[in-house]
Amino acid sequence: MMKRWPVVTRLLPLLAGLALLLSACGREDLSALRPQGPVAREQFGLMQLSISIMVIVVVVVFALAIYVLIRFRRRKGDDTIPVQVEGNHKLEIIWTVIPLMLLVVLGVPTIQSVFGLAKDYSQDENAIQVKVTAHQYWWEFEYPQYGITTAQDLVIPEGKIISIEAQTADVIHSFWIPSLAGKIDTNPAGNVNRMFFQADRTGVFLGKCAELCGPSHANMDFKVKAVDEASFQRWTTAMAAPAVLPEDPAVAELLASQCLTCHAIGDQGISLYPDLTGIGSRESVAGILVNVPEGEAEYTNEGTVYENLKRWLTDTEAVKPGNQMGQMDLTEEEIDALASYLAEQKLEY
Amino acid sequence: MAHGHTVKRYTGIMDWITTVDHKKIGILYLIAGGFFFLIGGLEAILIRIQLWQPMNDFLSADMYNQVLTMHGTTMIFLAAMPILFALMNAIVPLQIGARDVAFPFLNSLGFWTFLFGGLLLNISWFAGGAPNAGWTSYVPLASPVYSDTHGVDFYVIGLQISGIGTLIGGINFLVTIINMRAPGMSFMRMPMFTWSIFVTSALILFAFPALTVGLAALMFDRLFSANFFNPEMGGNAVLWEHIFWIFGHPEVYILILPAFGIISEVIATFSRKRLFGYSSMVFATVLIGFLGFMVWAHHMFTTGLGPVANALFSIATMLIAVPTGIKIFNWIFTMWGGSITFNSANLYAIGFVPTFVMGGVTGVMLAAAPADYQYHDTYFVVAHFHYVIVGGLVLGIFAGLHYWWPKMFGKMLNETLGKITFWTFYIGFHLTFFVQHFLGLMGMPRRIYQYLDGLGFNQMNLISTIGALLMGIGSILFVVNIIVTSRSKEKLGADPWGDGRTLEWTIPSPPPEYNFLQTPLVRGFDALWKEKMDGNKTVTPAEPVGPIHMPSPSILPFFMSVGLFIGGFGFMYHQYIIGGVGLLITFTCMILRSLYDDHGYHIEVEELEKGVKA
Amino acid sequence: MSAHSHVDGQLPHEPEKATLEGRNKVLAFWLFLGGETVLFGTLFSVYLALRGQVLEGNPSANELFDLPLVAAATFILLTSSLTSVFAIQAMHRNNVKSMINWLIVTVALGLGFLVLEVYEFIHYLHMGHGFTTSAFSSSFYTLVGFHGAHVILGVVWISLLIGQVYKKGLNTVTAPKIYVAGLYWHFVDVVWVFIFTVVYLMGKVG
16 A cells, blocks of 8 residues: 555646646636636635545545456456455554545645635725626626616726625525636525625626526526726716617607616616616627627627627517516517617727 | 135235335335436436537426426435335345334335325426426525426425335334344444445434425425515525535435445455455444534535635535545455456446545535535536436446345346446446536536537537436346346346355345244354355254244225325315315324234244245 | 233233334334434424514514413423323333323323413414414414424324223233323423423513
């Protein structure tokens, strides 16, 4: 048993290689294996540590098992009775104590990290406070420091601590941005959960709901858009600006009667359902119809903002089964007019 | 029967409905559990077909949620546990040298309540929709506000009824193992499988009542507008998570410990060697059972319990790795220096060891709470628990079925088919679930009915689906094997493997209804092996041949379960008269059982001797 | 070992444990009570988690509970525990008549307890404390109601046993039944002591 340890040390470079392989796994903006911020990095570090320990364990067990299976297989015609061994205290102590030591190696950083990641930034002036409210099947983001509310796209400044206060308006969901931070559940009835994260660089990161929340659980995606500090300030100003209503009075009337009874655009409408301010410059429509420039659509869920809005307004149920907006009673022209107007709602930042 | 007794002995279907013989009840459990295993497997295949390509529309979103809920619920409550109950019924009394379990009547009742509970649950498919809130049924999603079909009603009532059966079984086997052991069969001479069933039964006894309360509370919420989990009226959704997992985590060990027991028997037999470190194996089993009750919150690291709870539950969970590791090394060292036969039973057992190690190490990874914030509710978790449950439990069940099939049915399962089945299933299993670790780490949440294209999930999902189909083929091959085997005419002796070590291999295959003509005298661990080594052919009897007392068959358990089934339906649809009639049937049967003493009957010596000659 | 080997002769001192069947039954019942302990433990936990959830305008625990009434119920139930002990002692003396009498007293006290409980529940209903009023009320009625259902079951069970013993007499088949019913009755009483403390006393104080 003890003689085999040198083999393990020779295997260490292999383990390092495996870790490298892991780090090349998945999309940069989505994979927990390619962390883009300190929180996800800390969690990835713990993963690497635990994976390394576990690979050692697996290799030792596999090597032993393979050796035993080959060495002690029953040969043809061999009818000898093996020595009946009751046990071996020395060996048994070894395989009790070594795992315990490995667990200490893993347990200490785990506890440090549990308490480190539980740090509360809700009173920190330098952190951006965001109240996340999950709904079937969309995300509401409120910035109390700026008095603004948005949906689906969480716009943040790069390099700053984002302090999250998460809850739900209906069933339990779970708020997760794999490349930036692990998840936290959103509980009902004012049972608020906190977490924080930070993005190293500007860019768009994919967020997901991780707790089964109904038929469209799979479609409850959101985006985290990290921008530079100046852009973020411009964005908060632009969000607070009053709405520009359609010039065509017929479209304005349509918007007021069909959209603003549930949604808000700037200072207009009611904020029961996703805020539509600046929807034209969002990353997606309804979370999963990804907006791309004209002619760059590669997958069936991609299109221009205008195309995506039309697709959504034409048949919401096909895009997001079980959504609460339901089927709109609109003619093709009306859909076209609303989609054109909404697609123009772009924010400069 | 030739002998002039007034006791009725039934034949045909009536025999099966009224039987109180633990061996027949074991076969009933096997048939019913196998049936539900095929249904749950079909549901798994549907899930994998839906996910074979991005944005597939094979199943609708809500149908997918029903299928995934029923897959989990069926596999755990209606397939895995009953098949384990099949093996423990068929084998445990034989291993301890008993003529029957302590309560044959209750044994039958346990089976029928399980079956009718399971049928009730599955009727939901035809009654407006199956439950769709996941096997964990988290509220508020499972509350009447957000789940307005009868699906979750079927879940709470079906599981409640089948849970009664499980609890009865647990108590029955505890008493059987404590009180019914043959002379000389001390606790530290009990075979490892019996030990694992003993601990599992204790876990059932202390874990299932928590589920009973949870299901009752959810039922009250859904049927009678109570407010346990309704946040609007002061209810608490996280409370359900606690109750569910206080039951749910021990449940995991209820499932896996018997598999540990089976593997210990199979590896020892086919290595022709005594189980290495028996006493530390017993100690590890008890310790795992004990620790199993203090780690439930590791399913809730992201619920927001705070750093103190998360740290404590992280460490407690990691500790379970130590006794589990002890077991793994003991198995390997049982084979060390042995003479290993690679028949299908042992292939499954050997295949179990590395697979379970992989499921175990990902378990330790999941125990590190901050890393779990990333793993939780992703395909990484799906991969982990399938490695433990399929790679551990199901391989263990297959090993046990191949090993004990000759004892249960008197025929050997076909070896060639068995090996083909093993490799198909085993390769299919690893194809299906190994890649899922990476899917989870790359950002794929679990329980999603579709994933978008271009996220890098496509290839691995395709591989996973191909693997699932292979597992499906493997399962079908096993059924084929059963059919082929049942047609063979071979007759087997008491110890068909030739290397049997424990008491079940001292009696005919299949055993007579009274199991042991004479209660055996146990002179050491591995009772039969010890006698073989001492040059004896079989164990020494502890008593002369005499009349054997047998319990009478009874139809009451069947009707008691039918009553609960009817009652459950009545309450679900608020038809209280029907509900009352159902419960009345059950209570009447209970009273009849109490009023009319069951004196059983005796099989006289002449008849016993005839049986021996035949 | 046959179930009726002792019927004709003198009953042994502890007839409930004279046969293997009897010993199995007693052991199984102890285990069952272990499971019941978990059941009530969970119910108590649920109650403790939700007892503060009284909604605006509904009576609180402090306003609801009437301690003298509950104390009377407690006294009755604890007395019935004592009388069930007398019944088992009579059984061990092989005094069937005395045993039956004490069992009848036990059942009567159980019924008295139930009457008080029903009266209490109706009183609460009038005060606006229904099953569906709040999370507190649901958990209260479920915990106390589960116990009440256990008392009802015990009363019915012991009554049926009285009838059986009256007809068949005391033997190694009926003795274990009486014995486990006695165990059950003690368990139900112990649970009530906890309910009295956790629900009523803490409700008055907290």
